[in-house]
Amino acid sequence: MNAFAAWGLTILGLAIITTIAEMLLPQGRTRNVIRSVAATVATLVIVTPLPSLLRSGFDFEFSGDEVTVDSDYLAYIDGVKANTFASAAKEHLKSKGLDGDYKIEVTVDGFYVKSVKVNFADSIMNGNITNINKSEIIKSIADYFDIDEEAVMAYG
């Protein structure tokens, strides 16, 4: 940018000097010679940056800063989806007679369920289920979300 400005200012200065010289000099051959010399110098000054410009080449890299998305908001949306999935899964298990106080935590990837955690720590099963049938619950959840049973982790 500085080189660009310096280039322009050189031409500007040259033009001003030539104009003033033309005003001061009388009509005649000297004046014509000075005008020719000034024109030649101006041409040289104008074309001076071209060789260096061609040598360096043009590099218009458009890679700006990366767009930073609101990760907190996306986490919130994923949380809403996960809660919706978890609620639906609980309803599904309830309809199959597998109701209880166990907690389901769903991890989502876009609109798909990635993995599920089932927390049996505080579970107090209702009267319909006398034993905690963890494997049946895990299998039902895996079938429900169409994921492998390995993706359903149970603890507690």
Add this chain to the structure above:
Amino acid sequence: MKNKHIYILIAFLATVAAACCLFSLGIDSRVYAESAEGSDEQTVDDSVDDLLDNLDLKGVQGIIATLSSNQLEVFGFGDIVSRIKAVISGEYENDFGSVITYVLALLGADIFEFLPMLIGCLAIVLAYSIVNSVKGRFASDAIEKVVYFAFGTLAVSLVVGYFSAVMATAVKYVTSIKTQINTIAPVLITLMTAAGASASAGVYSPSIAILGSGMTNVIIYIAFPALIMALVFDIIGSVSSGIKLDKTSDFFRSACKWFLGTAFFIFVAVIGVSGITASVRDGISVRAARFAVSKYVPVIGGYLSQGFDFVMAGNVLIKNALGSSAVIMIILCAAPVLTKLAVFTLTLKLTAAISEPLGGDRLSGIMTSISKSSSVIAAVVAAMTFLYILFLSIVIGTGNIGL
């Protein structure tokens, strides 16, 4: 003549883009209003409120804080959340009458701003004409040149003072576009991702970098300095008879037009084609996801998919309302700059037209040369605004297919 064609083309394209944008928003609003009326309106509104509570809109609010009181009056709200809610609920519609009134008020103010320049230039031309007529045949050629140089320098100094103010406004505006793009676009991309249009979000992210960083930098650091150089050469060529630099200034203007024209064309082509492709891909993937979700829950599928619909619809509604607000914001910011440039260019052309019969042919030439540079600056500003509006229109139109 060429400039006129460029203006007409840009104005036409900008109008089409704005119309498409607002039309698409209108369609969206109607679709959602109908679906909302049908079953569970309160729940959709609640979903939008929840989403807005969690969305970070501080940056957008910061842009609104920079608007003047007149601009805020046209914008309708001093708070972006209130505006989004009003647009979504259908309580607020863009009032184009107030936009036109605002632009007309700006035109009036600009005419009064440049009136002293017109009067000053005409006074200089008149004085030059009088001096030229009274000097008679006794004055030498050199004295005539000195007189012209003195009056020419005076006229140029007056005009360049106004030109630099106009140029500063244009630079400030392009910088503000950069800020707006880098503030609003990430929010729109976040909302697109949240609505399931992650492929489109991926496609648009590089476009934002090009538009918000590359293009604005090219304009500020290459185009505007080149146009200033063209102006300087124009002035030198007009004032000095020793060195002729008219063709050099023409080269700068021409190079600027070709370079920016090509860059704008490539950007529009790339964002248009890739945007349409990504939009269709997102539509299919969202539908596939919803089909999979309904398959998960054969008994209570309605319950689950309804929850999804609220989240997705809420995100899309917010995206469209924010996009339309951004369009209005950029129009409000561009209007003062474009009217200023238009009035400045027309004032210079008027000065040149009045100067010519008064005998100031060469002074008239200087005014015409300066007006050429300001015309190109106006074209660059209009083109940049058009690109941003086009980008917003495409973003508004994307991610709605899945609903």
